[in-house]
Amino acid sequence: MSRRIPSTPGCLAVLLSVTILSGATAEDAVMPSASSETICTFDTPEAVSAQRTAVPGDGATLGFSAEGRRSSGALTITAPGRPCRLILDLDGHLAPREGVLCSAWVAVAEAGTGARCTLTAHRTTADGRRTSDHLADIPLAHDRWTLLSGWVTRSGVDQRTTLVISAPAGTTLLVDDLRITSSGIPHPLDQRPPLRVAGSRLVADGEPFLLHGVNLSAYSGDEADDPQHALGSIVADDYRDIAAAGFNCVRLNLWHRVFHEANGWAWLRVQHRWATMHGLRLILDLHSPPGGYQSNEYRGSFWTSPEQQQQFIDFWVQLAKAYADAPGIAALDLMNEPLPPDESTWLALAARTLSAVRKAGWDRPIIVESSMRVDGWSETSPKLDDPGVIYDVHFYMPWEFCSQGASTYGQSGRGYDGAVIDAAFLRTHLEQQLLLFARKHQVPVNVGEYGVSGKTLGCGGDRWLADMLNLLRDNGVHAQYFCWTIFDDFALNSGWHRQDPAPRREVLLRLLDRRAK
Template identity: 25%
Template sequence: MELRRVLFGLTTAAVLLLGGVPASAAPQPRLSVSGADVVDPAGNPIVLRGYNWGHWGTVQPQDAGDHVAAGANSVRIPLRWWGEWKDDVDSRDPDPANPSHIKAGHLALLDQTIEQASAKHLWITLFVDSDHGQGAGGRPDNFWTNPEMKQQFKEVWQFLVRRYKATPYLGAFEILPEPKPIGQNDDQVRAFYDEMIGVIRGIDRRTPVVVGPNDNYSCSHLEGAFTTADPKVIYTCNYFIFDKPLNRIKLITDFRTAHDVPVWINQVGVESGDVDAKLKARTVLRAFSDNGIGWAWWTFRLNGTNPDTHGIYYRDPADADGWIVKQAWLELVNGYLAA
């Protein structure tokens, strides 16, 4: 906690001088895409499996090592930007003098989080979430309707790509999760991603990008997400588990086969209190394993005290700095990481 307080006290200038996560001057080995496979730097197919570090500021020093010990090879890490989240989660800095548009303390914490994963050789998918920008909740002011905020979002990504493009084990840049802008069809959402791919490729032509479909990353809209803008694209969709746990598997495999492209599930999860939740989770994770579909479990640490919702760990209501593990869930998910 003391380290975090120090980091959040840094000025913008100090953070910019730090230059981000330690990086080699030489180009770092990178993941790539070959047909329907994500491939490692040696050209071998790799199925990315791991957790979301989805709730801002909850990562603990031992988490990356514990993931690797359980068999994980990847992790998904967020930066929340321009949205309505409690507890000072929004990283957007409205100060026009800050060229990154990111609060200094948030950037320092992101550096720390990425370094923890990189040091343990977890392939990192970095995503920038924006409830406002994606049009969440029917918000009319979004990246499709507000040119100024869209331009700032481009500049955020330019800053982040420059900062992390030489970071070891930076696996992929996930541009914007769960788009659902009012009045924008699949083609218009894809056009946004294509434009953003061009922004990223102006700085980094090597690191894969992740894009997903309209309607909150709906698997049923995968076909509309297909792009020819870049060959190093990993496709994704959400797979929160409900009453028909296998109802999207064929959508994923058919799309993958039709276009010879990789599909990785950015969020798979189920609320712990759901009826037959563990059975449903095993059913889906087994199907992912059988079909070679990579995934990131939502989520590892929940910034809340409810044991019946998502999260392998949740906050101890009797101890503000304490955590309670759902041991059965930890063992269940870990059991599929090295499948």
């Protein structure tokens, strides 16, 4: 979907009345009852005037441009000499311990301002105390739209919560596709059959089902970041676009801090609802467990901390109980790229976790990844004593090729020349890391991550992906591409700051879509 930036911010199709919001003297704005997917959506002037939920602040003027992101236009906010502010009143629509995700596409009418746009939550308690939470801060562009999004939860003591979208004085802020989605909206009826392990296959109501998905990250890659980096990183349109791209599942990368510090359980209900609405199944992947993200560079205390290990098990027990009857959850992925002191330590913890989750009522697939201390699930690797396990590896072979040019992990690179690196090379390594084990034990297998840096597209990355997809298909391997967005080097779409129009790696998307046909 293309968005068009208004060329003249003063060209308003409809000029709405100005409302001042200043403390107790403000006129309360009222939202309609939450009977649909979102509490409110502002995409026409009629919707704004009818709902009267969004009001300009500090003498700002709220207008409507006929030349917006969609044919219906975009809101324009001007406040000569003052910051532009759009104030969203959540009063009466945010129950205690529930949350809302606010998202909007924003731009600035003036070129060369270097302006930024912020999203802030302001809370007032019953005794009159006021606090503010910074949710998002993004650069504004004149020639394209940028996604602004953030998550806010109401605590038990909050009396009133408002969200404020703000831009500096001297700018004309353009806002479009403004959505406020609540975790309290009931989940849609999901009549799909759940997935089950049947020998070496997954089945849905007895019919074979192959997971073909993409990673969607709610983890920033930095344990020191605010949980808002995760909570605001995914919006409803992601699930719509993923389904349209031909995928049937999402491997949702979860961060332990979101659940321990920011009511991630309410946030997860929103993700589950969006996935269900678009016919996608979710793999819930604990990408960063208590103690921090693992993988090759892990230096944390998880493996020597009984407390953190118990928190890990307790998380999965709680999740299993919450989603035991949710057929849209394809599988639980216990830990992303575990780095234990040795393989046996991880297998012992995985066995304890499997037992606890099964006792909690989860009778569907559970993914166990190979330890980073060994080279995948080899033919001699031990099999876990649970018939519902999917065995998983991540595959970026050779790493020097797949990661070249990447800002975080990048290597100097090499070409996919059809000689040293070719389809036979990929087959040999996947056989050693996964396929021989799968044939020996007749178990289902998954590649939870695979992909190439965008810098490989000039030296054979598309051929690597085509060969990899053929290899996965021919061997019945479930797989999820890494990734949809956020990590820009590997992402199929724009990364940290989502922009529109933005370059998409259409060559890779076409190859991935072809696998689904």
